[in-house]
Amino acid sequence: MTEQEAVTETIKAEEPRIGAFICECGVNIGGAVDCQAVADYVATLPNVTTAVVNKYTCSDAGQAEIKNAIKELGLNRVLVASCTPKTHEPIFRACVEEAGLNPYLFEFVNIREHCSWIHMWEKEDATHKAKEMVRMGVARAAKLEPLQSSEVPVTNKALVIGAGVTGMQAALDIGDMGFQVYLVEQGPSIGGKMAQLDKTFPTNDCSICILGPKMVEVARNKNIEIMSYSEVEEVDGYVGNFKVKVKHKPRYLNIDDCSGCGLCTEKCPVEVPYTEFNEGIGTRKAIYVPFPQAVPLRALVDKSVCIDCGACSKACERGAIDMEQQETFSELDVGVIVVAAGYQVYDPEPQHEYGFGLYDNVITTMEFERLINASGPTMGKVVRPSDVQPPKSIGFVQCVGSRDKNSNIYCSSFCCMASLKNAQLIKEKYPDTEVYIMYMDMRTPFRMYEEFYNRARDSGIKFIRGKPAEVTETEDHNIIARVEDTLTGEIVNLELDLLVLSVGAVSTESTEKIRQILKVSRAADGFMMEAHPKLKPVDTTLDGIFIGGMTQGPKDIPYSISQGSACAARATRFLAQGKALTEGITVKVDEDICVSCGMCVPMCPFQALSMEEGKLNIISALCKGCGTCAVACPTGALQQSHFKNDQLLAQVKNVFAYGEV
């Protein structure tokens, strides 16, 4: 018998002495549940040594009371009835451990989220339910057994998925802390959406002028390995020990030989009427460098339009072109993963919102960013698509694809400021242009944002509180927006040369793919979900995986960068410690009962089970403790620790009562 088994046997042999701590959580629980009545009831249940009410069990005083009770009353099980284990289980497990109790001898009952908050006005029902929930917990607590978490070494490298401004920041911070980072970007260059923006609010800095140096810094950082034009295909493992398969898409040239000189592009005869970087506006060649400031500054071939004429190969002095190039794969070992996979702007085309896709002179904010950008397809000259003439009047429509029951109900948060910025840029560049912003509410929180809004008002931009009810086109392709100014009650028909739709942010297919690979939760808005909306804004429920920037939800650049840094700090904790604790919950087999039928083996998605010489072999390091295999066991020999049949059935039995509670 091992020491561990000996401890388990001792605990099992002892009569359970359960201490139940019922938390009022101020009025959060106490407002709906009569906690004293719950404690009085619980004190009458078998194996309960003490049952007390705390104002806040998680407070210092509450935790001290638990520790004291363990020592003074000789408790060997602790039950706390308060909030969700998702946030507070680790706190109480640590608390009982400090008092010398195995952390797995702690039982949590959620009488807040699952009781007081959902029966706020049914005090009698809520109290009755809370009593029963705690009764279930007491029954389970009596059956709990001590378990050991094991310490695993952490591979001191990080993976950052997505090299937009958030991912770049995370990679830089982790790199600067001395750890190696793989920065995987699906596009041919790092930089993300910020590289496409013209100016940034509220300072109107040129976006690429502040981002470009950061991109170079990333490339120069010795600890960062950029994997551009690459995608994460598979992720396996757990905190500290992730195995990642990365696909490198073929650029059809050798990235080490290419210098990004552009000679190949000059010679390429294929002109493509589409540019990714310029939101489709303008043309590029079949072989092209994504944009002048691209990092890495390397070309790539668009094979879907290439005619294999060989002109690029002849032009390339360094012999970099390789039309036979195949996709390759890398296997990476990393300890932590930061996801900053980004977003896309809402596409108004399928619904033809405000005539988008029907009328040439209705464009999106991102298209406008490229039009007004000095290195954009028009060299910064704002023209309208139908006749390439400068518009004399421009309207911006806010909340397109945001705050709309027909598309997305959330606020995308950056679009008000983006339109205020773009409207001001127009006024600066072409002071005679009439500029209108049609909005529901202008939302401008944070430092210097409201001031920015006031400046826009002072500059002569006209604000109309209302969104167009109807958008039509005149014969000369002007746009008529029929809109009610809800502040005056007046209905106006604005004739505009150009209408810019201030589109919101949505998650992307590629981000969704990564979410599914990593099994991060999805929030109702389609973005990835953090572990806690306030306390753990960049953590996920998965140890060692962090999310930041637009991946977590719409936000502006400063907020994204903060989250990038936050992800780096949270992730580096594991790398710096060099070790992580794994969950003690695994499956174990009772060899005396196991009949070696092997039914459980195919149930395990992690290959933790195998039959060897007629005996079931469990590799605990691979077991993630889901318990799916235990269900398949016909004899009950295979049990998931902490969720054993007798523990669950004790809970089931105690849902019900004979007579009055």
Next chain:
Amino acid sequence: MAETEWEPKIVAFCCNWCSYGGADTAGMGRFQQPASTRVIRVMCSGRIDPLHVFNAFLEGADAVLVTGCHLGDCHYVNGNEKTEVRYQFLEEMLQELGLESDRLHLNWISASEGERFANFIRDVTAKVKELGPSPLKPAGVS
């Protein structure tokens, strides 16, 4: 409690990562629900054993809910696919036993779907209220 309207007792098995989180989110959003349901947390819906479900009925459950992550979202790759297979077996067995189909439900609820969780509890409770107590409920059990 005795004089008030009969409230069914429903046992809901929830997986740690999705549906338990959905129940939490329902709480955070203060989506009010009938006090009919008792949640039992397991790590994965794949841990929900038909044995647990039958036991719940035999102990007195008026309905049992089997819940987990949406297909494709399982924290343990495909535990919920196994749940689905086992659920089909359960459904057939309960039919054989003569239990009404509204007493057993399978639902995939993500951690963000608080409102969905609350609506689910409301709907099932209303249906079971119409059916009345389970015929398998032992006498004297509440």
